[in-house]
Amino acid sequence: MPPAVDPAAQGGVVVLDTDRLFAESLFGQALATDLQAETEALIEENRRIEAELTAEEQSLTRRRPGMEPAAFREEAEAFDARVQEIRRERDAKERALQLEAAAGRERFLAAIGPTLGQVMMARGAAVILDRRAVFLSTGAVDVTDAAIAAVDAEIGNGSDLPVPEAAQSDAAPTAVPAQDR
Template sequence: MIRALRHLVLALGLGLAAGAASAQGADPGIVESDFLTIEFDRLFAESAYGERVAERLEQEGTEIAAENRRIEAELTSEERELTEKRATLDPMEFRALADAFDQKVQGLRREQDAKARAVGELSERLRREFITASEPVIEQIMREAGAVVILEKRSLFLSADVIDITDAAIARIDAEIGDGSEASEAPAQP
């Protein structure tokens, strides 16, 4: 009963808000409402900016993975050679070679881990830049709707799709910001 009442109140409120938006000549697709919702992950992923960032991060990740496979093959070969030499070497000499090999492996692992962390940090930085660049566009939509707040849709228990501005925001961000390639991007490698 309470749930049905909640749905009825929500439907009536949104119906009135949609009517008011139409009457005032607001942008079609943007309802006049105090509350709007947005799916940030979808906004980022489906915008031209987010698609460009994803492509770049995928490329850098692929390069690191290929480098890891190459290094692994080289180290496997080097380890095999070291194992074959073991029978002919003095134990102290072998121990020194094995320790040097181990240090090399550890150093390479640290380098590759640093590269992977750099890509993760780049991803976070580019997401923050996207938020900064898209904020004025989203604020304009908020003003047009007469909204006082925009909520992340995933944090809501129940909402009507009519207050979701994700699609409109993607379209406007693509039109006003594009893929964001003008923004400066530092290389992911440390």
């Protein structure tokens, strides 16, 4: 027996707030929590490294008067090179977090297609439009709440979803949301 058709969507179009769908779904919340924890850990690590570098710079500055100019220059250049390398490493870690967030969202969107198709069909619609692409609509055609409920029921926090091979490489790490948050 076909699902009951929602009279509000008889025009064949429903609207979905994809940002809200992601942010309010169990998967999106789990990913956000994991990324927040990783971001905070990176911030703490950056603070620790900054304190170490500040202490090292102060030590070099205090020792400068008693050093030969060539020896000081050599130590200062080595210190500067180390600082530049640390900056490159920090930037790479920040980019990896950004890639992780993007990969998680892509994984989410790939996993929810069939579920959104069911929501669309249950509403008797032939098209789902992203809310940002709609100039004017009534709230009756917005299926975001129904989509969140359906996606949560289908994929939960995403911990059971397979991780694509590309996302498993070191080049683009992907967070796997924690179990049942």
